[in-house]
Amino acid sequence: MxxxxxxxxxxxxxxxxxxxxxxxxxxxxxxxxxxxxxxxxxxxxxxxxxxxxxxxxxxxxxxxxxxxxxxxxxxxxxxxxxxxxxxxxxxxxxxxxxxxxxxxxxxxxxxxxxxxxxxxxxxxxxxxxxxxxxxxxxxxxxxxxxxxxxxxxxxxxxxxxxxxxxxxxxxxxxxxxxxxxxxxxxxxxxxxxxxxxxxxxxxxxxxxxxxxxxxxxxxxxxxxxxxxxxxxxxxxxxxxxxxxxxxxxxxxxxxxxxxxxxxxxxxxxxxxxxxxxxxxxxxxxxxxxxxxxxxxxxxxxxxxxxxxxxxxxxxETPLPTVGATPAPDLRSTTLRLRGVSVRARDHAAPAALDLEVTPGRVLALVGPSGAGKSTTVEVLLGLLRPDAGAVTLVPQTGPAIDLADVDLTGFWAQITWLPQRPVLEPGTVADVVGGTDAAARDVAASLTGLDLVLAGLPDAWDTVLGRGGAGLSVGQRQRVALTRALLADAPLVVLDEPTAHLDALGEQVVLDTVHAMRAAGRTVVLVAHRATLAATADDVVTVRPGPLPDGAADAGAGREDVPDALAGAPTGPEVRA
Known part of the structure; x- marks a missing residue:
């Protein structure tokens, strides 16, 4: 310098x-x-x-x-x-x-x-x-x-x-x-x-x-x-x-x-x-x-x-252009992937993927490890642009919109995302879960099994948690995150392997939570490894790896950029859950 x-x-x-x-x-x-x-x-x-x-x-x-x-x-x-x-x-x-x-x-x-x-x-x-x-x-x-x-x-x-x-x-x-x-x-x-x-x-x-x-x-x-x-x-x-x-x-x-x-x-x-x-x-x-x-x-x-x-x-690394089209209402909008491929070293994962996320339905993504299920979630959320194919939003009325042209801040505001490792901020359990209606919190806690966790905590809802949910086990953190996702009013919920760290009882809690979300008319996307979780879905899509499509071999190691709107978005697609 x-x-x-x-x-x-x-x-x-x-x-x-x-x-x-x-x-x-x-x-x-x-x-x-x-x-x-x-x-x-x-x-x-x-x-x-x-x-x-x-x-x-x-x-x-x-x-x-x-x-x-x-x-x-x-x-x-x-x-x-x-x-x-x-x-x-x-x-x-x-x-x-x-x-x-x-x-x-x-x-x-x-x-x-x-x-x-x-x-x-x-x-x-x-x-x-x-x-x-x-x-x-x-x-x-x-x-x-x-x-x-x-x-x-x-x-x-x-x-x-x-x-x-x-x-x-x-x-x-x-x-x-x-x-x-x-x-x-x-x-x-x-x-x-x-x-x-x-x-x-x-x-x-x-x-x-x-x-x-x-x-x-x-x-x-x-x-x-x-x-x-x-x-x-x-x-x-x-x-x-x-x-x-x-x-x-x-x-x-x-x-x-x-x-x-x-x-x-x-x-x-x-x-x-x-x-x-x-x-x-x-x-x-x-x-x-x-x-x-x-x-x-x-x-x-x-x-x-x-x-x-x-x-x-x-x-000084250049960023891609930012979409400016307002995001449509996801309660009545279909997310459509056509021929989507994302480069993963010398192959594509996923490869030539077609799927539709229909409003009010539960979609499960299944497939072997490394097939690209979590990558598919990143593509759906707009966090990753595919090397081939298209991601479009199809509202009930009006023309289809390419996700790359959409203002992602408004898009993410309608999404709750629960990754494999839930992200929990420091604070009381009530603050982490969110929601202003105490009765609704109690109902959601009884559904996700968080009420049993609260019974063992010294101050119940007022128990202070450390960064990342310190003070709780992995399964207990998962129940806190599920409760927060259930209380959120976002029309689209994305659960990335929500049963990965849970026993049979915890798995049943996840299934009950998914049923409750579907009953409320919310759209749910699941990344599922267990057959019981996939069986609860309305639609099941198998994600598979494959060869790189023509033109993607020279495209570099996948597009690793996110639109500049992410830099100003405080939480993204509700990644707090």
Whole structure:
């Protein structure tokens, strides 16, 4: 990333105001530095060369104290707003990255890029704080203080100014040489951290299965190896940072020493007065200080800069066009799939699928594992566009509408989706289930068997659940999700393998819930593995994999994008259930 990438100002609005404030404070700091040097040189020069007493130099001393206090105040303001701006800018970038990644669809998040996006949106972007708090202010000071102090030195002593101008270019040259190496190591460290995060996330997700087979300790060596690689990359970056800091300190110290030697020789020969010599000597370190600090803080910001580059890569990925046609009423609309195929590596799953979701009926999707049943659900919900075929909405009156042309926000508002792993927010059981009618909640709970669960909870409906339903078993969470789906007034309900984690009693609860939904005139789509669940459906469609249709083989790994409306939709097709 450039020292100040315009894309950062484009995607993080908080950075714009902070940059303007930093420039203003940089100009004020420049004036204070020059005033401090001149006042200090005048006070010391008059006291040493002319024997002035305290009363004569008191005005200069008072002014000097005021300048020092003003510099302290400016620094405090800079620090205060730097942390605020960093927090807001990182939050804006994180929100944009997550929304854009979600808008690209489930194929991205379920594939190899998903864990990388998770790492980027969490620890990766947090590393941008040193860039805002330390590096950017020093960069502004280098662009304001350094040239201003050089001009002042030139006005006081052209010989010292020539020495300063001759040695200044050495600082950015060494910064560029060392910075490029550090940047490469920072990018390597971020990639290693992303691989480590992906490995740990996969391990946590599959830990129950690994424990069932006694293989939970198998990935430990791989995780340790990735952790060691990340540690080595981080320590390598720190090593370069320390060495480059030493080089910059030595270089600037020698440059100031050259100026001091020249001033000392000319003071001895009487070619320079003491006040001017002191002023130049005080200003000389201030010329190099911002450049030295830029080099020192650059290494602390490289991790954040590397993360910002990846964030921009995600944000600049093009998204498909957004449908604008209002969604029809799903209570009287048929969802129709014709010849739908979705690429899954080297084959299609599903392949050439035809089905109709008729209002008021229960449709079951059956087929072997990997046939594409859950993928079919994603196509029906508009979360995934097929590589071949068409998905249309056919209202009772009016022409058919292609789902790609429909405003998905209004479409999702009419759908309740219960995935294989229910998503439950923190809160009381009553809040999670929803609904304002307590009597209706009790009726729904008795139908889904949630009333038995409530009887065993300490506070019944007022029992507080943790994130993801922590505090309940898998079967109990399923009953909470079924109750919420039953209470929702959405005309279309999608249940993805609702009996996967339930025993025979729990399976009967699901069957009773489906019957109740059908009796209420709602449309239900089931992904069924068990014959008893498929038997309750009015229509059964077998989903099968097959060869890729002509033209889909070169279409890439399926369309993994979701219309941009998803980025602004708060819950999507009621994915909370």
């Amino acid at each position: 450039k020292p100040l990438d315009p894309r950062l100002l484009q995607h993080a609005r908080a950075a714009r105001g902070y940059l303007a404030l930093t420039v203003a404070l940089g100009l004020v700091t420049t004036a204070l530095i020059v005033a401090q040097a001149l006042l200090l040189a005048r006070a010391l020069g008059r006291a040493v060369a002319h024997g002035a007493d305290l009363g004569e130099i008191l005005p200069a001393v008072v002014a000097l104290v005021g300048v020092v206090l003003a510099r302290t105040l400016v620094t405090a303001v800079q620090e205060r707003y730097a942390h605020r701006a960093a927090t807001r800018a990182v939050a804006e970038l994180r929100e944009s990255v997550v929304a854009h990644a979600v808008a690209r669809g489930p194929r991205l998040l379920a594939g190899g890029e998903g864990p990388a996006v998770v790492t980027l949106a969490t620890r990766g972007l947090d590393a941008l704080e040193p860039y805002f708090v330390r590096y950017l202010p020093q960069l502004v000071l280098a662009a304001t203080v350094t040239p201003a102090t050089v001009l002042v030195v030139l006005g006081l002593d052209w010989v010292s100014a020539a020495i300063v101008v001759g040695t200044i270019p050495l600082v950015p040259v060494f910064m560029i040489l060392v910075g490029r190496l550090t940047q490469g190591r920072s990018e390597q460290g971020l990639r290693t951290m992303q691989r480590l995060s992906a490995q740990v996330l996969d391990l946590l997700a599959g830990l129950p299965t690994l424990r069932a087979f006694g293989r939970e300790r198998g990935p430990a060596a791989r995780v340790q190896a990735l952790g060691d690689a990340h540690r080595r990359a981080t320590m390598g970056t720190l090593r370069i940072a320390f060495l480059s800091g030493m080089v910059l300190e030595l270089l600037t110290t020698l440059s100031v020493a050259l100026v001091a030697v020249g001033i000392g020789l000319r003071l001895v020969d009487g070619q320079l007065d003491l006040v001017t010599g002191l002023a130049v000597l005080i200003l000389a370190p201030e010329v190099f200080a911002p450049l030295r600090q830029v080099g020192a803080h650059f290494h602390a910001s490289t991790d954040g800069v590397a993360a910002a580059e990846q964030a921009f890569a995600v944000l």
